[in-house]
Amino acid sequence: MEKKRILRIKVIIIGVLVIALFCIFSISLYSNLIIYSKKSKKFFLNDFFSNGKKDNLTYQIKSNDARETIVYKMEIPKKEFDRINSENYKIVIYRIASHWYKVYFNGILIGSVGNLENDSSIVWNTINYFDIDKNLIKDINEISIEIYYTYEIGALSFPPIITDVKEANRLMNWFKFVLSNIYIIAIGIMWFSFLLLMILSNLMKNPKKEYLYYSLATLLFSFYIFDNILIYDMIFSTIIFKKIIFSCLYLSVSFVSLAIYREFKGKINLISIVLILFSAIVIIFFSNNMVLLKKMAGIFNILIILNILGWIYSTFKNLKISNDAKVIFSASIFLMIVTTYDIFFMVFGKTGIYNTISTNILGSIFFSLVIIVLVVFDYIELYSKMSWEKERADLFYEKSSRDSLTGVYNRQYVESYIENLTPPFSLLMIDTDRFKEINDTYGHLVGDEIIKYIARESVNNVRSGDVVARWGGDEFVIALKHRGEKDNSLYVAEKVRNAIKKTYTIDGLNFNVTLSMGLYTVESKEENxxxxxxxxDALYISKENGRDRITVWKENMRSV
Structure with a gap:
């Protein structure tokens, strides 16, 4: 069973990994094709000047909190527009690091992005396009982009593009999907993962503490993803927002490290937790401007790699003894690759087409799904084990409740059953007539056959829900539930008596088995x-009056 469980987990994880890799490479490949396709009519704006110097919107982190506005200008000859040959033109601007920016064409404002009154917007991870009126086009045209920034500025991917409406819409649709939908989907997956992990943990009788830590890590990382979402007007300053974002990231990583430490007891995980929590504290309390915060984050993000290395090391040491270690080890390797990829470009300020999407987010989604798979299979295994144990307990209880000779319920069971039965109901006591003579004459084996015959016929002739039990020796008890207003217990008793009264043959010997019965109807709660x-008492009267009959207990009946 354990081998099948691991095989299923491996198949699912490989499937998820293949999908994750397919998504990463497909997005990068298609983004590259859609931008640099030679078939499409467009030209890149990559010859800007700023303050008299050439500056192609190169991404840069400033040395201090500038809070400045820079204007980038570029001249475009009319022949470039003629080459596109369209009735309408659009300028497409993708991922500009800034708080807001304005776009001018020949001195006329054609559009803006962000809150122009303050620095409360996060617009760096957006794509926007602006219409260029054909009537404004001259022999020599000037594009101006006025950018307001505080600590970083420049294009994070490809430069601005001028193209026709069809191509602009194609770029917008694709990159809006990449920039908006994917991150919203990622947040949704993270929240779903958090809820599922919490639900499964609560369903388990003794859940692992690791599941709580994994679920908290997932929830915290979902808040970090908000750094990639377009926000036009934040309720607090950019630096506070960034502090919250990085704190959530570091806490998320520390909770995963804590979970892995609890399961595999690697001291390296404790050390890496302390270091990354220290980083979060330093960023919260000692980064008083965005430039310093950005530099700190660039350095401290290396500690994320250290934590993931700790996961790899701790799980690697336990590969031979833990199947969970094999799964988490594989997921950590993948996460290590994509995280290192992203952090490298963040630390060294590299930009380009590879920055289309943060690959560490896809890696984190993959890691979360792997943990969910582990928890789900643990839950299924636990549930199966509990079901098996319950079935086993029920079987033992059933065996302990049954008479070994006849298979009907035993005395202990029927006493407990009657005690918990709600009136009205009837109790039928049965005694086999002259059973001692049969036993003494023909032996115990024949006697046992007679007893089994009575039990079998009693079960076959009572109603569903009635309980047949062996009271002891040749005596039986039947608990008869009342159905509706009419009590037909006496009818059932007669049916059983007449069914058994037939001649019964054992090894060529014929026996006329008769029963004496006493029937008492319980109208209200009484002691057993x-x-x-x-x-x-009613049964005794039946035997006194000649046997082979039923006596119903009455109030004036004498007690024996």
């Missing part, structure tokens, strides 16, 4: 000993 005593 009183109920059984009254039924037994």
């Amino acid at each position: 000993k009183i109920i059984f005593k009254k039924a037994d």
Whole structure:
């Protein structure tokens, strides 16, 4: 069973990994094709000047909190527009590091992005396009982009593009999907993962603490993803927002390290937790401007790699003894690759087409899904084990409740059953007539066959829900539930008596088995000993009056 479980987990994880890799490479490949396709009519704006110097919107982190506005200008001859040959033109601007920017064409404002009154917007991870009126086009045209920034500025991917409407819409649709939908989907997956992990943990009788840590890590990382979402007007300053974002990231990583430490006891995980929590504290309390915060984050993000290395090391040491270690080890390797990829370009300020999407987010989604798979299979395994144990307990209980000779319920069971049965109901006490003579004459084996015959016929002739039990020796008890207003317990008793009264043959010997019965109807709650005593008194009267009959207990009946 354990081998099948691991095989299923491996198949699922490989499937998820293949999908994740396919998504990463497909997005990068298609983004590259859609931008640099020679078939499409467009030209890149990569010859800007700023303050008299050539500056192609190169991404840069400033040395201090500038809070400045820079204007980038570029001249475009009319022949470039003629080459596109369209009735309408659009300028497409993708991922500009800034708080807001304005776009001018020949001195006329054609559009803006962000809150122009303050620095409360996060617009760096957006794509926008602006219409260029054909009537404004001259022999020599000037594009101006006025950018307001505080600590970083420049194009994070490809430069601005001028193209026709069809191509602009194609770029917008694709990159809006990449920039908006993917991150929203990622947040949704993270929240779903958090809820699922919490639900499964609560369903488990003794859940692992690791599951709580994994679920908290997933929730915190979802808040970090908000750094990639377009926000036009934040309720607090950019630096506070960034502090929250990085704190969530570091806490998320530390919770995963804590979970892995609890499961595999690697001291390196404790050390890496302390270091990354220290980083979060330093960023929160000692980064008083965005430039310093950005530099700190660039350095401290290396500690994320250290934590992931700790996961790899701890799980690697336990590969031979833990199947969970094999799964987490594989997921950590993949996460290590994509995270290192992203952090390298963040630390060294590299930009380009590879920055289309943060690959560490896809890696984190993959890691979360792997943990979910582990928890789900643990839950299924636990549930199966509990079901098996319950079935086993039920079987033991059933065996302990049954008479070994006849298979009907035993005395202990029926006493407990009657005690918990809600009136009205009837109790039928049965005694086999002249059973001692049969036993003494023909032996115990024949006697046992007679007992089994009575039990079998009793079960076959009572109603569903009635309980047949062996009271002891040749005596039986039947608990008869009342159905509706009419009590037909006496009818059932007669049916059982007549069914058994037929000639029964054992090894060529014919026996006329008859029964004496006592029937007592319980109208209100009574003690067990009183109920059984009254039924037994009625049975005694049947035997006194000639056997092979039923006596119903009455109020004036003498007690034996």
